[in-house]
Amino acid sequence: MDAYSSSNDARLFLAAIPDAATAARIHQLAGVLKGAHRFSGKPIEPERLHVSLFFLSGLPQQEIREACAAAADVRIKPFEVSFDRTASFRGKRGSRPFVLVGDKGLQPLTSFRRMLGDAMLRRGLRWVTNTNFTPHVTLLYDARSVEEYPIEPISWTVNEFVLIQSLSGHDYLARWPLEARAVA
Template sequence: MAFDFYGQLPRGPERGERIFFAVFPDAEDAGAIERFRRSFLEATPVRGNMLRTDRFHVSLHHVGDFKRLRSPRIYAAELAGDLVGLPAFDITLYAIKSFGAIPKPGRAIRYPLVLLGRGAGLSKLHETLGAAMTKFGMRAFPDFTPHLTLSYGERPIVEQQIEPIHLRITSFCLIHSRLSKTEYRIIKRWPLIESRPLLH
């Protein structure tokens, strides 16, 4: 039986469930990023959609977009994460810029405003995790541009150096994102090894 209002319902994305690996700043570091964002946008007004601070992250690897979650793919991703045993590390956010906009039918163009990051530990985690993913039949992309998205603005911003923001990364996560909603769910978190000072 068809409902009268069925034709008026918005269509969700064809592949509305996304799975990916990422690292997140802790609450203190996320607060520092938010203070920078606030001051930057006061000096350079760019209207757009702001990401919540609890969604600040640096993506490592995309596992896949699906119409519905696939347990075998999640299990394979968890096995890949289990193979990684690396020390905790620091990331330096050193510049801000806009990435190119990806047009979406029926939506205004938005340019992702991002902070660019770097760090040997981050690159090592990306490489190690990618190698583990291939062992379990997943595709891992070798190209990596570490970045943390702040907002989606109406106009692009050219790259600018900033006063460095340093983040301490002590874990990485497998994330389920519902593309039709601003919602993240941590499927599994893996702690990184914190080095201990030598006792004299």
């Protein structure tokens, strides 16, 4: 099996992930908000919390390799992200994502995703790089939905991004540290 292959049932995507301490804080917040909003959905486990950047599921192996090569091309210093609200997104009936969102504190993440998308475009992966992007961290899924609500900001420094294969858990297939490296 190729290093970047996935079964037909697995999802494959690039993501930014919180550090372990921040993931634990987010998970704890999800538990508190679950009770406050009378949600019945189970909070996402800390090791599964992430911000999806680009989905690669269903791509041929060569295109997955090109996407990973594009990921390796990105040069940027670590940056801070900050989520300051919760909201329910539309989703499948009975399974709406309840998420962390923000505005100004997510501009560096949006810029990073644009850079990563540009690197993929240079490698001919136009269909992977759709421009629709609402940075969020899914806390849980529930039949109920709630309006957007402010929270004490949750922030972390994005030091890397990862290739995740998701089936019964999250397997990190590749990691790319963020650092401003000199281009040879």
